[in-house]
Amino acid sequence: MWSGPRNISTAMMRAFENRADTTVVDEPLYGFYLKATGIDHPGRDEIVAAMTCDWRPVVRDLTTGPIARGRIHYQKHMTHHLLPAVGRDWLDRVVNCFLIRDPAEVVASYLEKRADVTLADIGVREQWEIFERAADRLGRAPPVIEGRDIQADPEAMLRALCAAIGIGFDPAMLSWPAGRRDTDGIWAHHWYGAVEASTGFGPPAPAKAPPPGHEALIEAAELYYRRLRAHRLTGAP
Structure with missing residues (x-):
């Protein structure tokens, strides 16, 4: 699942982890990135010290390593972690899905956590590049899902996503116990407060406007966002 930051990516990971047939991994390329x-992110030194920071063994584990339980390996990825140095061939050995959010909302939310934001920080350009590669290989659009759509109708959208990737929908995806998970990245205490308190997908929050001065960034990001959104799933088939 390729997402930019400040989306419902961790809640989506919770939904899949609540399936009995699924193992999850949280941003495995973060340390490398x-x-x-x-770049200075909250907890940077701790993350780098704790994670494998060579992308090659990380990718090897993602594509050939054993799955702890079940038959599905749900990988939560941030698109901006896929730097140009990272090989791309492994993308052809996984099912690529895309979680999107309006860039204006992403920027407004991101600036609540960090003092500045760039196009590279939110990863929507990289998200489109990964999408194009997956579409070329498949001969059709891979699954794209909008965070607000999931929040508005979780069951319908998760059913549509499961159908698109060829797995059965599991009602267990709709709710989960509150709290932190052993599978959460060690950065959880910096970023995951809301999802740790959650027990399911909440309704869409009112859109927040970013502060002035970010219009050019949002315009550049919207170019890629609109391309992705044109392919978004709209409900159970």
């Missing part, structure tokens, strides 16, 4: 870019 932080070490390679030198």
Whole structure:
């Protein structure tokens, strides 16, 4: 699942982890991304010290490693972690799905956590590049799902997503116990407060306007977002 930041990506991971047939992994390329870019994120040094920061063994584990339980390996990825140095061939060995959100909302939410934001920080350009590769290989659009659509009608949208990737829908995806998981990244205490308190998908929150000065960034991001949104799933088939 390829998402940008400040979407419902962790809630989606919760939904899949609540299936008995699924193992999840939380942003496995995050350590590599932080070490390679030198960018300052909350808990950066702790994350780099704890994670494998060479993308090659990470990708090997993602594509050939054993799955702890069940038959589905749900990988929560941030698109901006897929830096140009990372090989792309492994993308052809997984089912690629795309979780999107309006860039204006992403920017407004992101700025609540960090002082500044760039197009590279929100990853929507990289999301479109990954989408194009997957579409070329498949000969059709891979699944795209909008966070607000899931929040508005979780069952219908999760049914549609499951159908699109060829697995059965499980009602267990609709709710989960509150709290932190062993599978959460060690950065959870910086970012996951809301999802740790949750027991399911909440309704869409009112859209927040970003502060002035980010119009050019949002316009650039919307170019890719609109392309992706044109392919979004709209409900159970």
